Each structure stands twice: as C-alpha cells, then as structure tokens.
Amino acid sequence: MAKINLNEEQIEAYHRDGFLVVKNLFSQEEIDKLYNSAIENSIMQKNAMDLNDQTGKKTKLSLWFTPGNDVFGYLIRSERMINSVAQLLGQESAVCHFHTKLMQKEPKVGGAWEWHQDYGYWYKNQFLFPDQMMSVMIALTSANKENGCLQIIKGSHKLGRVNHGFAGEQVGADMTMVNNALETMDLIYCEIEPGDALFFHSNLMHRSEANLSDKPRWSLISCYNLQSNLAYAETSTSWRIPVDIVPDHAITEWNATPFGNADFLKKEDDPALKTTGWEKDVKTN
Template sequence: MKLTQQQLAQFDELGYVFLPDCFAADEVAALKAASAEALSQQRPEVWRERDGTPRTAFACHTYSEACRLLASDERLVDPLVQLFEEEVYIHQFKINAKAAFTGEVWQWHQDFPTWNKDDGMPEPRAMNIAVFLDDVLPINGPLMIVPRSHKLGAIDSKHDLETTSYPLWTLDNEKVTELVEKNGIVTPTGKAGSMLMFHANIVHGSAGNITPYPRRIVYLTLSALSNAIRKPTRPEFIAHTDFTPVAAAPAGVLKEFAKQTTAAAVAA
C-alpha cells in the first residue's frame, strides 16, 4: 500500500496522516487477543503504571505470531519505504494500553529526541505507525498532535523520569503553549482498525483515561536502514539492534491468520 499524492502532501504539511478502516474486524480481533495475552504476562518487556496496571508491552512481535505478522504488513511497511526511499528495519514494537479508569498521561514530547539521545539515532528518518485496537474516542485519552510542529526540528527537552513509569524527553509548558497557540491541537479519533502515521518530530501527548473505555494502540517504529542507531543505552527489547530489512508481507497474510485463529477457537 502506498500513499497518494494528496496524503504525501498532507504529511509534508501537517506531519501526520490518518487512515481509517485499514484493518478488518477479524484482523483487529486477532490483534486484540494477542495484546491481551502480551499485557497479561509477567516479563521484563511489560511495563506497568504505578498502580500495577499494564502500560506498555514491548517487542511482542518476537513471541506473538499476530504481532509478528503485523510488523511486516505491507500496509505499515510500504508507506515508510516510500517516504524514506530505502529499506527499513524495526526500531521498536510496542502495545500501549491506556486502561479504563486508570490509564496515565503521556507527556508532551517528540519521539526523535528520545531516539537520538537514548539510542544514538542520527536523524529523524524513522517514525511511528499506530494501529488502533480499540475505538479511540475524544474522551478516552486520544493522542493529541500539534500540527506542523515537525517543521521546527528537534526542540530542547528535559529528561522526565518521574511523571509516569515511562521516562521521556519532554517539552516544558511554555513551549507547548507557544506551539499550540500558533498551530492548535488535533486529536485523530476513529474506529478500531484505523491507522495513524506521524513524523518523528511531531509534538504529541495524551491525557489520562478516566472513562470505562480502554484505548489500546500498537506502535510500530520503523527506521531507514541508513539511520540505524549507533549508541543504544536502553534494553534490546526497547531499542532493537537487529537491522535486518523488513520484507513487506501481503495484507492477506494477517487476515488468513485471523481466519485460522477463529476457526481453531470455534473447533475448540
């Protein structure tokens, strides 16, 4: 799947592209089951909120078949190959689970400063592609994006180790206020199965979730091969050092897996 000229222009201007209804209901069901299994495990790759609720499950593609198939799905891989004009590798794979009632905030930040300072990534030639596993609503902690903020490059940030259980290089309130007053805030919302791509330097964050509606999202971070990280300081399951190019798999592979999984569950 490649982006249209209109989508490419939007990405260049706004720093993100939202693609609704990319994944069918059976594919989403298979991914939701995989996410529930991953988040329920007691392992180093699963990080938790301060109250013990699962917050992030890293590197699920290394042990979950559904996640492995998603990580090479052409719907995620092809647009980045198109944008970077070269092959890509998996820098990070994670499921962020903003739990009902207790899901915590994600502070205002850009992704590239963390990848650069903590992982030694040379340039912002990497980005996140988000696949919604639940309906993302205006009320259950949707991602908030400051359009056009990617045009500023990497902005001065501080290493926040205390706000949540996940450390980030975050922006101060004054800078966020300045950016929002100029460009506003958008909240891409949509049904489970929607997909969101956003630039490595787009400013974004999300509020806590105090609703009964969970908000689980898969984030696949793909980087251009020429942009491989140089000096990683974080664990391998967070910042991968396997730079094998991703071979894009047809979208039908995940759908066939979902079909087989459903058939097996019915038979059981």
C-alpha cells in the same frame, strides 16, 4: 484486501502536517485477532512496564524490538504497512523495524502521556536523522476524547528537536516551547476507530490524557527507521535489519507461532530514562 498505495495528496499532507490518518488500514477481523491475542497473552502482560505520569497515574506498555512470526509480527511486517512507511519516508534505503509498543490504557486508571516528541527519546539512542524515522499507531479499540486519544500539534515536526526532561517517570518536552507551539499551531484530537492507522513524524509533538472512561483504550505503535539512519548508542539490532515483508493475508490466514521469547525492553535498560545532567534544567511543569 486491496494493496494500499498512498496518493500524492496523502504524502504531501504527511510532510506538511507531520501526520496522516489512513482509515481502515486493517480490517475488523484482523483487529479482533490482534486484540484478542493481546489481552490473552500472559507473556505480553508479564513484560509490561508501568510509567507514572505527573499525577501518579500509570501508563502500561509492553515494548519489543524484533518482529516474529506471531500475529503481531505479521501486522508489523505486512506489505500494506511497510509499503506505506516506505512511501512516506522515501525510498533512500530499506525500511527497518525499530520497535513496537502495546499501549494499554485501562478504564479509570490509565495514565496520561506528557507532551513529547518520539525523537526526544530516540536522540538519546543517537539516531542521526529524525526525518528517516516515524511511528504508526494502529487502534485496537476506539480512541476518543473521553478515553484519552492522542493529541497532536499540527506542523510541530518542523520545530526540530525540542529539549526534553523528566515529567513523572516519563520524558517530556520543554513546556515553554510546547505552549509557544500551541499559540502558533493547531491542536488536533486524533479520534480513530479500530483498524485506523495514524502515521506521524518522529518530531511531531503529541500527548494523551488519562483514560477516565469506563472502556479500555489499547493501541499498537510500531516505529520504523530507514537502514541508512545509523544509531550510535542503541544496543538492539532490529533498527538496521530490513523488514522481512509478509503478504497482507498472513495476519488472518497464516499459522502464527506463540508470542514467546521476544526481546522486550526493560525499564532499567532504556537510555531515554537515564538522566545525564542537562535534562534537570528543562521546564516540564
């Protein structure tokens, strides 16, 4: 696969809209390898967390910090991924990997994800600069309206950080601000296919509906941080270690180690899920 270089129009669109879709960033062969590894990986499933939405439906995710020499790590560290992130975040300092989530929305039971900004969570980790952080969603299965694809409010990253409180077991944005944003900006349904990548700003407002279809919706969401962006309340270390980049062909051609002793996040250790007082007054309903 040819080396990916984003053009000026794509970079401008990301900064203007808060997101960018890149079609076919990864091939079907690469995605098949990722998806098969994900569904067969007992360690991944053992370390999955269930988070209830406001209706009690469950969203299941596995989250780990340090990318290894497994097939997931090769994708996270691939040249095309890191090169794209570096172009969008700027070249002020090295790109570091904060964490990656495997999102597993099973047919009929996969829960909704409430309106939020990623920095609504990461603010609790005391990262200083939201402009130096971003998420990249890689579709492992088709994502569409029927199975609860990501919804975004175009341009909402320019609102800055919005107050967040609890919505079920999730952290959700103040719905007064969300509704104001929806009155002012465009709501976009990000329907993407396996191998497509959705890059989005840490302050972009987004949500997803429950998966009420008869097909699963699985995706990988890798979150990146520039080394210059310090976190004063984050116990993991990957966020400050420059990514050890691997060539793009590593995903399909290199031998991958078993996905073993990854540093998974436990629900009780997540600072974003701990109430400090002010969150109780935020309107999330």
